[in-house]
């Protein structure tokens with residue numbers, strides 16, 4: 688099986704080209720590919736398949752030729768992945784499946800428009816974040832209040848007073864299953880300057896990752912709300928670098944680097 692490895696601020700993915708939709712991507716196969724010792728290693732898999740050949744998103748085929756079939760490293764399916772969309776776009780352009788510039792990508796969370804800059808950065812129109820209210824997460828016995836934000840996938844973004852560096856995120860933070868019946872991605876962040884936050888994330892289905900695009904937008908929304916703002920540009924520092932989030936009256940944008948680092952054949 689041919690693969691390409693890429694990452695966006697070290698949120699890393701195994702990209703599997705399956706343009707004609709011939710592959711049976713089981714949960715076990717995804718987990719084996721993402722295994723960092725026995726496989727290639729990654730936070731998730733991005734299967735590249737024609738939208739029109741994918742019944743669950745075929746209605747998006749008029750606006751996006753390619754479907755990003757995203758899976759978490761434990762094999763579970765997720766609706767959306769912001770960094771994955773940026774890396775997916777980089778792959779499409781570098782492999783000649785899409786022309787440079789601007790185009791749509793089909794996802795389970797709807798069409799995402801992407802724009803590739805000459806600097807190498809990729810920007811995704813992430814849509815309007817939906818704020819669903821408040822909830823809380825528990826880390827090492829301590830409870831943190833946070834904002835429930837729907838980015839196509841579920842988030843709980845908690846602005847905490849303390850630095851996030853010392854938090855133990857080796858285990859899934861506690862959360863209210865009634866508020867998040869399908870699980871949740873938990874962000875913990877603190878403000879380190881005007882419109883600048885440091886964020887760590889525990890992702891549903893993948894554990895702690897070094898960056899999360901949908902989580903960065905959710906974090907910017909939570910930080911903005913605390914500052915009494917609704918629009919503007921936030922820098923989100925993550926373990927793997929920095930991404931930029933812009934909120935406006937209509938939508939949100941995620942920008943940052945997206946790179947491909949390896950390719951080859953895998954026989955699992």
Ligand SMILES: N[C@@H](CCC[C@H](N)C(=O)O)C(=O)O
Pocket residue numbers: 698759764765766767768769770771840841872890891892893896898899900901902
């Ligand atoms: N890393 C992603 C989010 C991936 C999906 C998430 N783990 C979920 O299950 O919702 C991003 O960059 O947004």
